Amino acid sequence: GWGGIVLCAKPEEAGHWVRLCRKHGRGQTVIRWNGRNAGFNFVAYELARHGAEGINNVIECLMRVLEFSRSASALPSKGNEAFWDDTMRQVLRHAVPLLYAASGNVRIDQLLAFVRSAPNAPEQMRDPDWQKGNFFCEVFTAAAERLDDATGQKLVAYWQHDFARLDPKTRGNIVISLTTALDRFNHGWMAEAFCGATTIVPELTFHGAIIILDMPAFTLNEDGIIAQQLFKYMWQRAVLARNSLPPAQQERPCFLWADEAQHFLNSQDAEFLSACRGSRA
Numbered sequence: 001g002w003g004g005i006v007l008c009a010k011p012e013e014a015g016h017w018v019r020l021c022r023k024h025g026r027g028q029t030v031i032r033w034n035g036r037n038a039g040f041n042f043v044a045y046e047l048a049r050h051g052a053e054g055i056n057n058v059i060e061c062l063m064r065v066l067e068f069s070r071s072a073s074a075l076p077s078k079g080n081e082a083f084w085d086d087t088m089r090q091v092l093r094h095a096v097p098l099l100y101a102a103s104g105n106v107r108i109d110q111l112l113a114f115v116r117s118a119p120n121a122p123e124q125m126r127d128p129d130w131q132k133g134n135f136f137c138e139v140f141t142a143a144a145e146r147l148d149d150a151t152g153q154k155l156v157a158y159w160q161h162d163f164a165r166l167d168p169k170t171r172g173n174i175v176i177s178l179t180t181a182l183d184r185f186n187h188g189w190m191a192e193a194f195c196g197a198t199t200i201v202p203e204l205t206f207h208g209a210i211i212i213l214d215m216p217a218f219t220l221n222e223d224g225i226i227a228q229q230l231f232k233y234m235w236q237r238a239v240l241a242r243n244s245l246p247p248a249q250q251e252r253p254c255f256l257w258a259d260e261a262q263h264f265l266n267s268q269d270a271e272f273l274s275a276c277r278g279s280r281a
Helices: 013-023 042-072 081-103 108-116 122-126 135-144 149-163 168-186 188-194 202-207 217-244 269-279
Strands: 003-007 030-033 210-213 254-258
Touching: 003 013, 003 202, 003 217, 013 030, 013 210, 042 081, 042 168, 042 217, 081 108, 081 135, 081 149, 081 168, 108 135, 108 168, 122 149, 135 149, 168 188, 168 217, 188 217, 202 210, 202 217, 210 217, 217 254, 217 269
Parallel strands: 003 210, 003 254, 030 210
Antiparallel strands: none
């Protein structure tokens, strides 16, 4: 009766699990998710759970996506990863709250448009011609009435005096790194899987669902690896938090199976493995 998630590297792995589940009377509890037949909008999921207080969780989720993109890429990583991570987190910390204040939502396409249209010189934010039709300014204007003065001044100061004064090459690398990692969520099955309506959530496994992530790494390559790592990360967070839920969501044991696990390991696994037994995983 366990629930759990199955990560697939080989294209035949999903079918193998479906046959196993049917053989052992678990066919009715299987959800075979290929990215198109169900959706998990991870940003909306976090905001629905925590509201405005979930913004920092959204930022950390986006940081994990950047990490997964780096690890899945055949390209070498940048030197001084700590600097890039700190800088990227700072950009997200000053962008995501503005987008949420402006519309009550955070969409990846709007996040990318916001960063791409940000000022590259301090004087631009005071230039009426630059402000006209600029998405960055539209977001600031829409968010202004929902922000207190201190928060608004802090956000303006970052974009006008910190971001705009960065070395052009550094600023360009930040924008490219962010957009390259996140733009994959604007197209094809990745957009359907993670940026549309939410019809599948990790907590289904607490009620016996076996979610097979039929997004094999060997056929979908980086997209398949990143997609499965993202859902795995969100499932791990849900598992470690499940003891705060009603008893019915705490009792059933659950599992994580990773076919060719080396493709799906990341920096969060050690923390999860050290604590998951207490959450019956």
